[in-house]
Amino acid sequence: MIAYDIPFNRAYTTGNEVTYIQQAMQQGHISGDGPFTRRCQAQLEQITTAHRALLTTSCTHALEMAALLLEIKPGDEVIVPSFTFVSTVNAFALRGAQPVFIDIRPDTLNLDENLLAEKITPRTRAIVVVHYAGVGCEMDAIGQIASRHDLPIVEDNAHGLFGLYKGRPLGSFGALATQSFHETKNISCGEGGALLINHPALVERAEIIREKGTDRSRFFRGQVDKYTWTDIGSSYVLSDLLAAFLWAQLEARQEIQRRRQRIWETYDRELSGWASRAGVQRPTIPSHCTQPYHIYYLLMPSLEARQRLIEHLKSRRILSVFHYLPLHLSRMGKRFGGQPGDAPVTEDISDRLLRLPLYAGLQPEEQQRVLEAITAFTP
Numbered sequence: 341m342i343a344y345d346i347p348f349n350r351a352y353t354t355g356n357e358v359t360y361i362q363q364a365m366q367q368g369h370i371s372g373d374g375p376f377t378r379r380c381q382a383q384l385e386q387i388t389t390a391h392r393a394l395l396t397t398s399c400t401h402a403l404e405m406a407a408l409l410l411e412i413k414p415g416d417e418v419i420v421p422s423f424t425f426v427s428t429v430n431a432f433a434l435r436g437a438q439p440v441f442i443d444i445r446p447d448t449l450n451l452d453e454n455l456l457a458e459k460i461t462p463r464t465r466a467i468v469v470v471h472y473a474g475v476g477c478e479m480d481a482i483g484q485i486a487s488r489h490d491l492p493i494v495e496d497n498a499h500g501l502f503g504l505y506k507g508r509p510l511g512s513f514g515a516l517a518t519q520s521f522h523e524t525k526n527i528s529c530g531e532g533g534a535l536l537i538n539h540p541a542l543v544e545r546a547e548i549i550r551e552k553g554t555d556r557s558r559f560f561r562g563q564v565d566k567y568t569w570t571d572i573g574s575s576y577v578l579s580d581l582l583a584a585f586l587w588a589q590l591e592a593r594q595e596i597q598r599r600r601q602r603i604w605e606t607y608d609r610e611l612s613g614w615a616s617r618a619g620v621q622r623p624t625i626p627s628h629c630t631q632p633y634h635i636y637y638l639l640m641p642s643l644e645a646r647q648r649l650i651e652h653l654k655s656r657r658i659l660s661v662f663h664y665l666p667l668h669l670s671r672m673g674k675r676f677g678g679q680p681g682d683a684p685v686t687e688d689i690s691d692r693l694l695r696l697p698l699y700a701g702l703q704p705e706e707q708q709r710v711l712e713a714i715t716a717f718t719p
């Protein structure tokens with residue numbers, strides 16, 4: 341195992357995480373839905389303008405809740421990008437749905453809205469969008485197509501907390517949206533997530549599904565005198581110990597975002613000359629999108645150049661990583677009928693994309709080392 345001097349990600353802590361965890365212990369409420377959970381949820385509602393936010397054990401679980409809430413059944417079709425994390429699709433496959441993979445735009449790497457209408461059939465039940473790197477999908481066009489066909493949108497907003505599309509927060513467009521607080525995300529509690537509910541009619545059932553299929557949330561609010569099994573569900577509630585950790589991060593969001601913005605902008609500025617000489621594409625951020633500085637990536641001219649740059653950085657003890665492999669070409673994707681050529685942009689981008697170290701604690705001299713190593717490389 342190589343010991344990297346500059347890892348791809350290093351968990352950033354604000355210093356208050358332990359203080360708040362101790363507070364949760366002193367308060368004696370370390371299971372879910374305690375005071376820290378309520379604070380985090382209220383903050384998420386404020387940031388995203390979502391009607392309701394519920395903390396969950398992961399973004400994966402929030403996506404599973406979305407599939408349950410939309411009553412996805414065997415034989416239903418769900419439109420999903422192939423260029424995404426497995427959970428975006430798996431959550432719906434778990435309910436028996438057939439994923440219908442859609443390609444991405446070559447600029448933002450988001451679902452290509454121009455291909456959406458032709459993917460819709462009488463069996464389509466939902467459209468799932470992923471805001472890659474927290475840069476908004478073309479929600480105006482996607483929203484119009486979805487409402488024309490009366491289809492719900494689910495936003496997998498794992499990357500996109502603080503992102504805006506035409507001034508409106510990501511996570512507020514879909515009937516449902518999901519967040520991740522995994523260690524690699526801007527705001528983290530190790531493992532965690534949230535379901536955002538913009539459709540008020542779904543709130544009550546979401547609370548039940550999240551609480552093992554019981555009306556325990558209503559019981560805690562004093563609305564019923566005992567709680568019972570009322571629906572299907574599972575255990576998707578985050579411990580208040582983790583919510584305490586998350587609260588420290590949410591409180592420090594401005595500092596975290598300021599640091600990430602400085603690092604992202606330094607990469608983009610310092611690599612611009614090298615990238616244009618070397619035929620390397622930098623990220624595209626449309627002027628109507630405000631991004632949350634989640635990922636800095638390079639699109640190398642070829643797979644071979646990408647692999648050589650990874651090795652070159654590795655020889656200088658810097659870890660850079662590729663990202664999603666096309667899901668339609670995975671073993672499961674092929675079982676759903678995926679074939680080479682189904683999503684040509686995804687297949688091409690997946691080979692050429694490289695992510696650079698980006699975390700709030702990356703020091704200027706460390707970033708300088710990364711920049712010097714990259715600009716000394718010829719693709």
Ligand SMILES: Cc1ncc(COP(=O)(O)O)c(C=O)c1O
Binds near residue numbers: 398400470520
């Ligand atoms: C787009 C996307 N969706 C979902 C997830 C799953 O998040 P979690 O690890 O919180 O389940 C990830 C993980 O990084 C992701 O990139």
